Amino acid sequence: MIHFYITPSLLFILTLLIAGDIAAQNINTMSDSAFVVYRDKANAHLEKTLYYDRLQYKYAKEFYQYYQANPETKAGQEALKDAIVMWINIKEANKIFEALNSIDYSSEAWYEILEILRMSSVHGGKWNDDYIELLNRLEQDVTEPKTRSAILQSLILKYSFDTEKEKIKELYREIITLNANEHHVQQARNFLHEFERLAIGNPAPLFEASTTTGKFFSLADQKGTLILLNFWSPFVYSGDNIISSLNNMSNHYSEEDLVVIGVPTIDNAKKIRDFIIQHGISWTQLELTANEIKKLKELYNAHYMRNIVIDKKGAIASKNLWGNDMVSHVDSLLSKE
Structure with missing residues (x-):
């Protein structure tokens, strides 16, 4: 049997199948x-x-x-x-x-x-x-x-x-x-x-702001220097590799060649300062009001973490490159001089 x-x-x-059929x-x-x-x-x-x-x-x-x-x-x-x-x-x-x-x-x-x-x-x-x-x-x-x-x-x-x-x-x-x-x-x-507005080769939208060290920053005054705008917040940095890469770039290139500018995208000055200290961030950071954050996010479509490189003529040279790709891109721009 x-x-x-x-x-x-x-x-x-x-049992559930049978019950479902009956119902x-x-x-x-x-x-x-x-x-x-x-x-x-x-x-x-x-x-x-x-x-x-x-x-x-x-x-x-x-x-x-x-x-x-x-x-x-x-x-x-x-x-x-x-x-x-x-x-x-x-x-x-x-x-x-x-x-x-x-x-x-x-x-x-x-x-x-x-x-x-x-x-x-x-x-x-x-x-x-x-x-x-x-x-x-x-x-x-x-x-x-x-x-x-x-x-x-x-x-x-x-x-x-x-x-x-x-x-x-x-x-x-x-x-x-x-x-x-x-x-x-x-x-x-x-x-x-x-x-x-943000197509490669277009003039980068101009803005002015203060840095966390109290200095005045104007994008219009940066002609002749490569600028890397790094839009970020503590909530979206995915790990120490990104921070290490940006620190290395900031320290490797002279300020005549490349300036890395951090653009925080949240209105929480204490959290930003604590994160900068905790992770040893060395590149220049902007200190922004809520309205300034809103304006810059709209100007650069920075509703997420992104990098934008601005060439020495003030035009957008690249968007959203990271790590070795970013280093190669910067080296390529500098070699064309």
Whole structure:
């Protein structure tokens, strides 16, 4: 006689699966309020089973069925979004595009669905081709500003920042004109500023500030010297290697050749001073007010840690080089004199 042994964990999953099937028998005829209760139970069910793939497949199918029966209700649209998230998790691209092709172009669900797809990591292969085809269709047909903004934001990802800047600029300008999503608009402005104002070879934006030693610093007065602007905060320095590299550069080159300027990006003078002392930072640091920090971050798109080298004529020579790449770049600039 053959004996089958069912482990407690397998029995638990089987019990939950059976319970789920019973609860979902009448999902197509549920009211919105009943479905919301069922959806909450389903999410708890998934969490307990560590998002078991077969369960996600089951619930995605049910949620999509509910959406098909209730495409105009909020609960129906939430069901569709949940189904898409689950299909993304289990990499069911065909199911996703089957669902997407059934959504009316005027549906309010598009905006959040596109944000979900844009943030997902499933792109690649046929998925990517189908996704781009979908976006191209939507770009032609959708006029609702909020959804269109999300479409354009997603489309930008298909273009190369190296070879298709003009198309990217065009899309970002339309996002700004639509003015439908504050985050999208700010991102568009940042990128356009990077492309147009902070392009390699453009004059570096001028500013004046005091240093932590009380000296006056004016970028306009630095013509004839290479300047390395290092935008940083204690929260984003990733380790002693960066600090050591910048210290070495500051000490290796004469002030006639290169001046390293630290630009703190947080308004916390004590934390900055303590960090400088603790880590032995030797290069010049600016001491900035909150307004000065805000202005410099906007001028140089320094919403994250970055290096910007300004050549002896006051033009931007490079952006975001680190370590040996930065040293080689500086040596190359100095050798051209």
